[in-house]
Amino acid sequence: MNYSKETVELIVREVLKQLGEVPSKPDGLKLLVLFSGGKLGADEALAQLKELRASGYQITAAFTPSAKRVLGIDWFSSVLPDSEIVTESDVLSPLDFVKDADMIAVPVLTLNTAAKVAFGIADNLMTTLFMQGLLQGKPIIAAKDACDVNHPMCPKSLKSSQVYVNRLQENCKILEKYGVLLVNAADLSREVNQCARQDVRYSANAYLKQQNTDTTIFSERVLSMGSVAEWEGKVLRVSKGTLITSAARDLAYERGIEIVRP
Structure with missing residues (x-):
């Protein structure tokens, strides 16, 4: 089966996203x-x-x-x-x-x-x-x-x-x-x-895994749903400039995680 270049690029990008390897x-x-x-x-x-x-x-x-x-x-x-x-x-x-x-x-x-x-x-x-x-x-x-x-x-x-x-x-x-x-x-x-260039699914999750405490300030550019899924505490502190996606906020609410800005 032959696929167009655009289809192949789309499939590759989606696979990379799932693996946490978003193109830079x-x-x-x-x-x-x-x-x-x-x-x-x-x-x-x-x-x-x-x-x-x-x-x-x-x-x-x-x-x-x-x-x-x-x-x-x-x-x-x-x-x-x-x-x-x-x-x-x-x-x-x-x-x-x-x-x-x-x-x-x-x-x-x-x-x-x-x-x-x-x-x-x-x-x-x-x-x-x-x-x-x-x-x-x-x-x-x-x-x-x-x-x-x-x-x-x-x-x-x-x-x-x-x-x-x-x-x-x-x-x-x-x-x-x-x-x-x-x-x-x-x-x-x-x-x-x-x-766009922030590897949200990978670097943010790795950051949270390494420093998963209630006093940690999440300073990555974007807080995604995947990042919230990795959080084990009840308070997630984010920096003032962090963009919080609505999906991340919804998941935090479902899991009883409070997102706090300084």
């Missing part, structure tokens, strides 16, 4: 990028995506109607002409669409999107795919510039309402609890690369 290069990794109508940090994030595409990522960009209106598809395709662009009419099955991605990036996380995702609202293409990413345990990295009320570009009038500011900040904290890694737009490429 991002070549061929599928990055799903979600765009809404936010502009703050968008140009910087697009430049970051260009770097990721040049290093070997396969990028698919999902545009909401608001993103098409505010940012424009031409804005994206002029920098990444060989990347796929989809809209709501192109995504018939969000579950299957997200399942095909290795990672998800949100170049501009707006206050509106952060609030919707924090409260489980999925009423457009972006929030629906975001939700599916969380449910499927996909690593999600989002640029926080547009939802950071302390950002220099944030309206001063907003900062005068401290109660409302606290609410907006709490939304971001909830996303982090879900396992979303919030970063600066200028650091998007670096953070995606660190996450």
Whole structure:
């Protein structure tokens, strides 16, 4: 029986993942990028995506109607002409669409999107795919510039309402609890690369096996379900910058393991 090159590569990658030997290069990794109508940090994030595409990522960009209106598809395709662009009419099955991605990036996380995702609202293409990413345990990295009320570009009038500011900040904290890694737009490429090149299933598990105590601080880039499965204690302390996948959080809950950040 003859298999295509793409099929062989897929089989090899899945076998390596199961063995805990994830390839160290991002070549061929599928990055799903979600765009809404936010502009703050968008140009910087697009430049970051260009770097990721040049290093070997396969990028698919999902545009909401608001993103098409505010940012424009031409804005994206002029920098990444060989990347796929989809809209709501192109995504018939969000579950299957997200399942095909290795990672998800949100170049501009707006206050509106952060609030919707924090409260489980999925009423457009972006929030629906975001939700599916969380449910499927996909690593999600989002640029926080547009939802950071302390950002220099944030309206001063907003900062005068401290109660409302606290609410907006709490939304971001909830996303982090879900396992979303919030970063600066200028650091998007670096953070995606660190996450992708991290041998999550192997090095993280080995680390935990060697230092499995309640006082150990897990400092790897990503805490996966496999890492939690290796933990024998009741408290798992993780560093502030560690991305916790939703699958890892669910397994920890099932096993009565408390995940604590410093």
